[in-house]
Amino acid sequence: MTGMLARRLPRFVARLVRENRGATAIEFALVAPVVFILMLGTVELALDMIVDGSVQIAAQAASRAGLTTTDPSTGTRADAAKRTVMNILGGWQNIGGTVNITTLNYGTYGNVGGSTYQANMGGFGDVVSYNITVTVPGFSGIPQLFGVKTLTFQRNYIVQNEK
Numbered sequence: 779m780t781g782m783l784a785r786r787l788p789r790f791v792a793r794l795v796r797e798n799r800g801a802t803a804i805e806f807a808l809v810a811p812v813v814f815i816l817m818l819g820t821v822e823l824a825l826d827m828i829v830d831g832s833v834q835i836a837a838q839a840a841s842r843a844g845l846t847t848t849d850p851s852t853g854t855r856a857d858a859a860k861r862t863v864m865n866i867l868g869g870w871q872n873i874g875g876t877v878n879i880t881t882l883n884y885g886t887y888g889n890v891g892g893s894t895y896q897a898n899m900g901g902f903g904d905v906v907s908y909n910i911t912v913t914v915p916g917f918s919g920i921p922q923l924f925g926v927k928t929l930t931f932q933r934n935y936i937v938q939n940e941k
Contacts, residue, residue, distance in 0.1 A: 780882055814927035815920070822918040829870060829914060830931050836866040837910045843923065844899045845905060855899045856881065859908070867912055875914035882907045890936055900939050906936045 843859040850858045860879055867877045883900035884890045890905060900906045911932045916922055921929060 783873040794818070818918040819885045822916060822920045825917045826907045826931075827927060829912060829929070832867055832870070833910055833912050833933050836863045837908055839863065839866060840881075840910065841906075841908045841937045844875045844908065844939070845937055859899070860884065862889075863910060870912055870914055873914060875912055876911075877910075878911040880909045882909070884936075887936075887938075902939060905936060905938050908937070909933075 800883075811853070838860040843862045844855050846855075854888045859881070863878065863879050871877060881897065881899055882895040883898050884892070884895045884905045884907065885900070888904050889895065890907065894909075911930060913928050913930045915928055916926065921927075
């Protein structure tokens, strides 16, 4: 009996080594998580680029709304700039994001970046900085894998009010 087992065992092992059934399933199990993470990362990056582009457009629109020193027919220039920004970025608040809008009147270009400013839209010829910040959670969960809980997008536009 042991002689027969000794003869069959090498043949069984050789046949087992040549067997390739199930190799595709194993390869799929090894590669699928990487492919799915790459796909989700691509979607995350695309959505982040959309948010970034929206912040860019909102900052440009806010600076145009405040650029003229003539108040609109309803409300103030600050209200018009805020409405414009919220029309563009308000949807990001629905997913748990926050939108922050600040305007700083530096008076002249020489004061930009310094501590000499007023928090208003300024008058004729004043140099005003429009700062838009949007903070959103990650969309796909990929940033959370790397310890990033929220994503922050910011744009600053510095313009001189029309004279």
